[in-house]
Amino acid sequence: MLKAMLGEAWYAMGANRLRTALTMLGMVIGVGSVVLMMAIGQGAQYAVAQTISTMGSNLYILISGSTSAGGLRSGGGGGPSLNVGDAEAIAELDGVSQVAPVHQGRQQLVHGPNNWSATVVGTTPAYLDARAWTIASGHPFGDSDVRSATRVALIGQTTADNLFGAEDPVGKAIRIQQSPFVVIGVLGQKGQNLDGRDQDDTVIVPLTTAQRKIFGTPFPGSVRLIMVQASSAEAMPAVEAGMIALLRQRHRLRDGQDNDFYVRNLTAAADSAAETTRVMSVLLGAIASVSLLVGGIGIMNIMLVSVTERTREIGIRMAIGARQKDILAQFLLEALMISVAGCLIGLLLGIAGALLINTMIDMVIVISGASVLVAFGVAAGIGIFFGYYPARRAAALDPIDALRHQ
Amino acid sequence: MSQPLIRVVGLGKSYRTAAGPFPALRGVDLGVDAGEFVAIMGQSGSGKSTFMNLLGCLDTPSSGDYFLAGRNVAHLGDDELAALRNRTLGFVFQGFNLLPRMNLEDNVGLPLVYAGVEREQRRRRARQELQRVGLHAYADSLPSRISGGQQQRVAIARALVNSPQLILADEPTGNLDSHTSEEIMALFAQLNRDGITILLVTHEADIAAHAKRQVRFLDGLIVSDITTPAGALARC
Ligand SMILES: Nc1ncnc2c1ncn2[C@@H]1O[C@H](COP(=O)(O)OP(=O)(O)OP(=O)(O)O)[C@@H](O)[C@H]1O
Ligand SMILES: [Mg+2]
Numbered sequence: 001m002l003k004a005m006l007g008e009a010w011y012a013m014g015a016n017r018l019r020t021a022l023t024m025l026g027m028v029i030g031v032g033s034v035v036l037m038m039a040i041g042q043g044a045q046y047a048v049a050q051t052i053s054t055m056g057s058n059l060y061i062l063i064s065g066s067t068s069a070g071g072l073r074s075g076g077g078g079g080p081s082l083n084v085g086d087a088e089a090i091a092e093l094d095g096v097s098q099v100a101p102v103h104q105g106r107q108q109l110v111h112g113p114n115n116w117s118a119t120v121v122g123t124t125p126a127y128l129d130a131r132a133w134t135i136a137s138g139h140p141f142g143d144s145d146v147r148s149a150t151r152v153a154l155i156g157q158t159t160a161d162n163l164f165g166a167e168d169p170v171g172k173a174i175r176i177q178q179s180p181f182v183v184i185g186v187l188g189q190k191g192q193n194l195d196g197r198d199q200d201d202t203v204i205v206p207l208t209t210a211q212r213k214i215f216g217t218p219f220p221g222s223v224r225l226i227m228v229q230a231s232s233a234e235a236m237p238a239v240e241a242g243m244i245a246l247l248r249q250r251h252r253l254r255d256g257q258d259n260d261f262y263v264r265n266l267t268a269a270a271d272s273a274a275e276t277t278r279v280m281s282v283l284l285g286a287i288a289s290v291s292l293l294v295g296g297i298g299i300m301n302i303m304l305v306s307v308t309e310r311t312r313e314i315g316i317r318m319a320i321g322a323r324q325k326d327i328l329a330q331f332l333l334e335a336l337m338i339s340v341a342g343c344l345i346g347l348l349l350g351i352a353g354a355l356l357i358n359t360m361i362d363m364v365i366v367i368s369g370a371s372v373l374v375a376f377g378v379a380a381g382i383g384i385f386f387g388y389y390p391a392r393r394a395a396a397l398d399p400i401d402a403l404r405h406q
Numbered sequence: 407m408s409q410p411l412i413r414v415v416g417l418g419k420s421y422r423t424a425a426g427p428f429p430a431l432r433g434v435d436l437g438v439d440a441g442e443f444v445a446i447m448g449q450s451g452s453g454k455s456t457f458m459n460l461l462g463c464l465d466t467p468s469s470g471d472y473f474l475a476g477r478n479v480a481h482l483g484d485d486e487l488a489a490l491r492n493r494t495l496g497f498v499f500q501g502f503n504l505l506p507r508m509n510l511e512d513n514v515g516l517p518l519v520y521a522g523v524e525r526e527q528r529r530r531r532a533r534q535e536l537q538r539v540g541l542h543a544y545a546d547s548l549p550s551r552i553s554g555g556q557q558q559r560v561a562i563a564r565a566l567v568n569s570p571q572l573i574l575a576d577e578p579t580g581n582l583d584s585h586t587s588e589e590i591m592a593l594f595a596q597l598n599r600d601g602i603t604i605l606l607v608t609h610e611a612d613i614a615a616h617a618k619r620q621v622r623f624l625d626g627l628i629v630s631d632i633t634t635p636a637g638a639l640a641r642c
């Protein structure tokens with residue numbers, strides 16, 4: 001019975017090929033765009049998740065305020081309000097796992113005839129842990145390097161490529177601000193950060209060396225940034241409150257006085273970036289779904305026309321013993337076949353389009369089995385939903401009225 | 407004789423028209439036994455087709471009762487009516503009503519699809535019925551490729567395929583020339599000899615002469631019901 005009906009549905013679709021093809025095209029475009037948009041959206045989410053995973057987790061950055069605003073306290077200088085002592089004090093707080101004072105800026109690097117400008121980060125070994133940096137070759141510097149301000153450097157992949165090319169940088173010298181530094185390690189690759197900057201275009205040196213040899217601060221011991229890592233996501237609120245209270249106390253800020261530093265929750269920023277891409281991908285999917293809906297309405301439209309055109313046929317079928325449910329099944333099956341066939345083609349085109357985008361503009365594309373299944377399920381659902389009303393109308397026809405039609 | 411195959415009592419049908427209800431049948435009583443061959447006659451508009459459509463379970467009466475093979479049709483649901491149309495009776499139309507996109511074999515086998523018969527069995531029985539009406543050579547042709555008389559034979563084969571007790575034919579020769587009509591009537595006569603009850607509507611006396619019994623309609627009522635001597639003999 002089902003086989004006979006499938007054959008008939010196939011036959012009916014073949015009877016008006018152009019019309020069937022055009023109706024199917026609606027589904028093809030709908031499903032294709034849903035698959036494509038979901039691939040792009042999920043790709044973007046995946047890319048952001050990748051970036052976040054390279055950033056280090058549960059991070060805060062404390063940023064020095066400019067003391068010239070509250071200049072009274074520092075006696076009219078303009079030095080950074082944070083210092084290494086603050087960092088050491090914060091490290092004692094509960095729930096804090098790493099604290100790294102940071103002094104950074106862009107500098108020109110020289111190795112032999114090669115020039116390259118990169119972000120130079122002066123900091124302590126804790127920074128490597130907090131930012132989840134790995135060492136690809138060589139070894140990191142230690143606290144003793146910070147204490148004695150040795151001229152050693154860890155360089156990122158981009159920096160290594162540009163200064164050294166195919167050469168192995170470990171053990172070689174580079175010059176920063178005329179001072180020679182020995183490269184003792186190459187950092188593992190991270191890629192872009194959330195702002196789109198290349199995280200591998202960097203050099204990490206001991207904080208003290210950076211201050212003395214590179215940036216030459218007139219305020220020894222003060223720093224622009226302190227990176228703080230909490231031991232867990234749950235510990236973050238307590239750590240944030242504790243840091244602020246501690247720093248206010250250390251900087252002798254009275255009630256009502258503004259903080260002379262800023263607290264930036266990097267993890268929250270990452271979360272909001274992830275949320276943004278999530279919203280974007282939902283939005284893309286929603287827009288694509290509209291075309292799927294339009295495709296479904298196209299099916300309904302054509303099925304209604306088909307029922308009207310074939311009223312007499314329906315009458316004949318009823319006269320020779322077709323039950324209402326037979327007629328219903330026949331038209332439902334036709335709608336379903338159009339939508340499922342359209343869905344299959346749309347799926348292939350969507351995937352092909354996604355792969356094309358991937359190769360042409362190197363965008364991250366994720367085609368998940370789930371999204372394919374969803375598209376398929378939705379298409380079948382649309383076939384049934386939009387096919388049901390016309391099929392119901394066909395089945396509800398009175399045999400004699402249908403036979404008299406025309 | 408046991409219960410009649412068809413029994414109608416006070417059957418009435420009015421159509422809704424712009425000018426109010428129009429009574430096309432106004433209380434018809436008739437009994438038809440199994441094995442009869444009845445011609446229904448009467449002038450145009452007298453209610454013959456209306457009556458046949460009711461007998462064929464294609465339409466529902468406004469009043470009265472219709473018993474088919476002992477069952478009161480008024481009490482049956484849609485599916486049961488469909489089953490009656492599928493198994494108990496076969497309807498033959500003036501305009502053949504074959505499905506134009508299907509070949510003859512599939513057309514003839516279509517009632518079996520709704521009876522849930524398997525494909526091989528359907529093919530076998532469809533070819534058998536085509537053979538019976540002498541058209542097995544055309545099994546793979548489309549209806550448009552054969553003549554009107556041949557199409558009507560195919561329609562009869564379709565009506566026969568599920569072995570009904572009763573064939574209802576509304577002016578089956580109305581679209582055919584007199585020679586072809588004779589052939590079709592000969593086919594009906596043969597089917598009747600094979601034991602199938604036949605009711606057919608016709609305008610022409612020579613066509614009606616094939617039947618053993620002639621029922622005449624006028625203005626929605628039966629005005630005469632004559633059994634020919636041969637028919638009377640057959641009814642005993
Ligand atoms: N669907 C309908 N709506 C309204 N009136 C109808 C309808 N069908 C038939 N009639 C009317 O009912 C009456 C009987 O019609 P019916 O078709 O039964 O006549 P008939 O005897 O078959 O005529 P003919 O020999 O021309 O086929 C006619 O007057 C016709 O106009
Ligand atoms: Mg008529």
